[in-house]
Amino acid sequence: MDPIVATTVSVISAATPLLLAANGELVAEKAGVLNLGVEGMMLVGAVSGFAVTLITGSATLGILAAASAGALLALLFGLLTLGLMANQVATGLALTIFGVGVSSLVGAGFVGTPVERLPRLDIPGLSDLPVLGPLLFGHDALVYLSVAMVALTAWFLGRTRAGMILRACGENDEAAHALGYPVIAVRFAAVLFGGVMSGLAGAFLSLSYTPMWVEAMTAGRGWIALALVVFAAWRPWRLLIGAYLFGGVTILQLHAQGLGLFAVPSQVLSMLPYLATILVLTLIAAGSGRRRLDAPACLGRPFRPPA
């Protein structure tokens, strides 16, 4: 494979977990809920997906298990923040701590055992094309799902009535309630969706990216996903740019090291993805004039059903 093609394929892989998790969180935040527990949900998804795939031999069951695990943790979050109106920031952080612990506990017996990588798409003829083959037709299901979900989310939020209701709950919950929309239920659904997507992101890590289970294997990707939602100014298509930018710079700095291009300490090169994200967002903000890049107005605030 041509090095440039190979590198691009690596970038696509690196961006996928970020994209899946950020996509889920974006929907939750659009509905007005800030869930900082992405890292925890990703990890329970990773360990569940791995464990079930290992035990049953079926990757499909594993992926379903991962989605369910993420949803389960999101359910807990929903009960606390939407049911008991607990503070969302603190609950999300608690969720991360809990999720890390639970996943380590459950996964203890699975360390040191490999599992078969998710099967890659293999269309005779198309997958063998020199450049387009590996680039477009050589990925596994979750990669395609990540991009498809972005499109689906954009369509749902922008073009459907349900999506409009969801956005209304995030922008002005009291008005939405007055119009008769079930704000709490909508938010709950959005949070569960976020959990499912984070779980799938975790499954991608443990079943495709590095098919193994190790403690805390998300290595902070959940936090990057949260930042990417902000970067995308809560717009789904922008998520693609953010995830691929971040993933791309991450991979490229490794290449730069391998080529011995810059005589700077490796830590400086490692800083590049983070600096690039800030820089690009600043440029976007500066260039867009005074266009609103604000979060959904009700983000993080609990909804109190008026008496």
Add this chain to the structure above:
Amino acid sequence: MLRIEARPEPSRRMLLATPFLAVLLTVVSGALLFALLGRDPLVSLHAFFVTPVSSLYGLGELGLKATPLILIGIGLAAGFRANVWNIGAEGQLVLGAVCGGGVALWFWEVDAPWVFPLMVVAAVAGGMAWAAIPAFLKTRLEVNEILVSLMLTYVAVLLLSALVYGPWKDPEGFNFPQSRMFGEAALMPPVVEGTRLHAGILVALAVALAAWLWQARTLSGFALKVVGLAPAAARFAGFERRRTVWLTLLLGGGLAGLAGLFEVAGPIGQLVPQVSPGYGFTAIIVAFLGRLHPVGVVLAALLVALSYIGGETAQIEAGLPQAVTGVFQGMLLFFLLATDFLIRYRLRPVARRRGAEGG
């Protein structure tokens, strides 16, 4: 049929009772969890809650661990009240450690009383400078401070690493990533013999007291509350949003930088690649558990510190795997957050009515 009803004002009784309720619920669930894992529940709970505070050294450790949490928590609480989301306190802590530590290393052979104050100034300035970046970008370009402050955290840690592996490496340190040990003049003065507790705890408590007074009494404190609750009204009343953003971010950054200095000039005694086990993030939890109130922050900091230390003790005394301590901590936090509900709301039975709607 029960209905949720907001209380006209927070229940005093519940405010005091809920922490105990939460701890009780955690104890019960924890005991179940430990028993399920085949460990003695009583030994485990004892290790978590009692052992850490049953010796002078233990109490000192509690204060030592709570010090950075209080300092940073106060700064963050002020910001969160004003709806300014500083998620990068960890990075500001590191910058404070770098700047303060840098001064200590520059004057490592000097034994004079002005070294330490200079370190403090440098550390606070460093933390503030790091927080100034998100402040600038937010006030000038509406760039969200969550993203900027979070990304800068990673940059700060890498910067520290580059320094400690490179130009600031101890020439007599066998080429390991550590700076020289700080000289005597650059270390935190201890306060209790037989413990590692240093003057930092006094500073932290003083800061908490000052924050409490400032918040309760002065106009700026009131302004902070208003700006957070209703920016339009605040603007109308003349309080400037931009000034608030700068003020709270600089305050948060400065305090975090100070906390960083206290860590490297206190228990660590030098610069190393990892100067904080995540205090900047834990302080966010502390700020909210403390309900963004200085007194609450102090209490929450002590409780959270206890849960971390208890986790270590539980590994040693009860043989619990470290993962369980994470689960236990998560449960404690969940119960604390859940019981919060009882302070602000109450459940009222509603008589069933014929005809008209249900709930």
Add this chain to the structure above:
Amino acid sequence: MTLKTTRRTLLAGAAATGALALPGSRLLAAEQVKAGWVYVGPIGDHGWTYTHDQGRLDVEKALGDKVVTTYVENVAEGPDAERVIRQLAASGNDIIFATSFGFMNPVIRVAKQFPKVKFEHATGYKTAPNVAVYNARFHEGRTVIGTIAGRLSKSGIVGYIASFPIPEVVMGINAFTLAMRKRRPDAQIKVVWVNSWYDPGKEADAAKALIDQGADIITQHTDSPAPLQVAEERGVSGFGQASDMRKFAPNAQLTAIVDHWGPYYVERVKAVLEGTWKSHIIWHGLKEGMVQIAPYGPRVPEEVRAEADAVKQGIIDGTLHPFAGPIRDQAGELRVPEGQSLSDEELLKMDWYVEGVQA
């Protein structure tokens, strides 16, 4: 004085002996020893910490009832480490193994407060009457695998996934390069720093990048099997690190450097049992079995196996020195003339790279 006994009697068995164990009145030889381990990572890392824990389990197997072991994992280097080490000492452990460089200063400080407890620090350089230092000559293993790489690489480019530029890692890179270039003078070793001991995703990315740049052999100084997994998938070969990673790369793994701490730990715990423990600084390698070479993989042909075995034997006999001159550095300067070799002191401080390394 008796806080210790309360905890001991709560723990399993040996209640009678526990009640009598006043500090200082213990006989030189003991009937039972309590041994504690402090880990910087999780035992589930399948790398550094995992192999230390295997060593601990070996101690349990070898000494049965005569030893009670405890461990604490995920202990961050820094202030927390000191507290954990102290707690292990205070809760009755007779010997404590601290398995990371960053625990050095905490160990020294705690050792002063607990003169009757024995401490062993891995990969450090500070000792005391009750503090010993132990280290493994991992670079000897690198010489062996460098030999294999020199014979089997077609492109002559090796991808080296490294964690941090500490002397141990630098030594490893150099030993590998020297051995490889003896067989393949034009070999190029490309080093990528992932700035972490343990991040499977990043390690995998680094491996992919290096393979994309022409490396057909991958080696690593990081802890997870991720690089080897990538190698297996891409059809290139590689070497396992710290433990045999064959399960993850049945074809790609040529062999692995295995850390084998068991025999050393058993020996030291026995010494405490028999009252013969003394402080020392040791640096064991292939000869003592602290470093082992895993069985060869299917891609290593007979004659290469024989050559690798001969190199291994030469190191064990002392006839082959991993750093025998002539050695030139990256700039081409002759650092070690023919007939001489680098001493242990020079190795422990190594901060320069030999010719052929691109770091």
